[in-house]
Amino acid sequence: MLRKHGMLKDLWNAALEERIGAWRHGVRINLSHQEKALKDMRADVxxxxxxxHTHEAQTVLKRLDLAFRAFFRRVKNGEKPGFPRFRSADRFRGWGYKEHGNGFRVEMRDGRRHGHVTLFGIGRMRMRGRARTPGRILKADVSRSAFGWSLNLVVETACAERAPARGSAAGLDWGVADFATLALQDGTFQAIPNPRHLDREAEELRDAGRRLSAKARARKISRRAVRHERKRLARRHAQVAARRKDFQHKTSARLVATHPVIATEALAVGNMTRSARGTLEAPGRNVAQKAGLNRSILDTAPAAFLNMLRYKAAEAGSEFLEAQTRRLKPSQRCPGCGGVRKKPLSLRLHDCECGCRLGRDEAAARVLLDWGLAELAGS
Structure with a gap:
């Protein structure tokens, strides 16, 4: 596996170098040109x-082409470009297969649970796991992480279904103090505590990073010891990410199972986590505080959570409504009278002249619930 991984990593770097060199000479190279050169490359290398396998090499070239397309799209939109980078072995995640039976073959046991997979040039290996909804295997990806090698299968199935929700509509306001605040139709509120996965491991991760830095600078420490410490640190970060993903899957599944209508707001995470550093001419203020807030926002992964809610609601036949934040302004709007009053982020209490007095997150959740019910009534 490592030898194949290294060869495909070298293919990525060679293809990237070829594109850069061609651009410097005013020549344009696209995906089809590089795929045609694969035959000669296989004979020479x-x-x-x-x-x-040919499909393995083609998927590497396809991913590089997608990286360049994304780069040019970001340049056109005036965003941070993010030019495709050369990859070391640690940063090259893996490869893929375009068709079952070409380069890989999966044999599932009875019940579609566990089995064996045969990879071109590697051989037959045991495989653990099962698809939630059985179907015809289309393609696959092989990836390498801190936990080892994994095979991700793409399966063609009928539309996945979940049991219909039993409960009332809910307005959901995502947050940092609490992971989410729910406003229910009976006038009550529910808060989902923020597990703060990264904060719970911050001290251990900081110590592990310092150990790695100290070993990397030491003269009498072998490269093998440094590599081992780096893997330990990567595994700890991967464990935090796995806990975060598990929490989001369970929370989104529970919400979809108990609320046939979920109304929330569309979140622009990139704007929310923009740095406050500023420029040399106009330096920002409260940069350290904003950096800590950005870290807390990203630790909750709101975009991934809303995406889970979105597709699980579709599977259950539930309504998932997203309000445009700039139009509705749920955190600034009063759920009692509908008035809009700008409130700083530090103000955690909504107190309106109309007599409505709620927590900031509770008021926003109530605004979202009222908006969602009005949208359904008007449709």
Missing amino acids: GGWHGLV
Whole structure:
């Protein structure tokens, strides 16, 4: 596996270098040009025959092409470009297969649980896992992480279904102090505590980073010891990410199972986590505080959570409504009279002249619930 991984990593770097060199000479190279050169490359590069499948190499070139397309799209939109980078072995995640039976074959046990997979140039290996909804295997990706190698299958199935929700409509306001605040139709509120996965491990991660830095600077420490410490740190970060993903899956599944209508706001996470550093001419204020807030926002992964809610609601036949924040302004609007009054982020209490007095998040959740019910009534 490592040998195949290294060859495909070298293919990515060579293809990227070819594109950069061609651009410097005013020549344009696209995906089709590089795919046509694969045949000659396989003949010239020693060790490719019998180890690297054509589909594996093509998926690497396709991913590089997608990286360039995304780069040019960001340049056109005036965003941070993010030019495709050369990859070391640690940063090259893996490869893929475009068709079952070409380069890989999966044999599932009875009940579609566990089985064996055969990879071109590698052989037959045991496989653990099962698809939630059985179906015909289309393609696959092989990826490498801190936990080892994994095979991700794309399966063609009928539309996945969940049991219909039993409960009332809810307005959901995402937050940092609480992960989410729910406003229910009976006038009550529910708060989902923020587990703060990163904060709970921050001290251990900081110590592990310092150990890695100290070993990397030491003269009498071997490269193997440094590599081992780096893997330990990566594994700890991967564990935090796995806990975060598990929490979001369970929370989104529970919400979809108990609320047939969920109304929330569309979040622009990129804008929310923009740095306050500023420029040399106009330096920002409260930069450290904003950096801490950005870290807390990203620790909750709101975009991934809303995406889980979106597709799970579709599977359950529930309504998932997203309000445009700039139009509705749920955190500034009063759920009692509908008036809009700008409130700083530090103000955690909504107190309106109309007599409505609620927590800031509770008021925003109530505004979202009222908006969602009005949208359904008007549709």
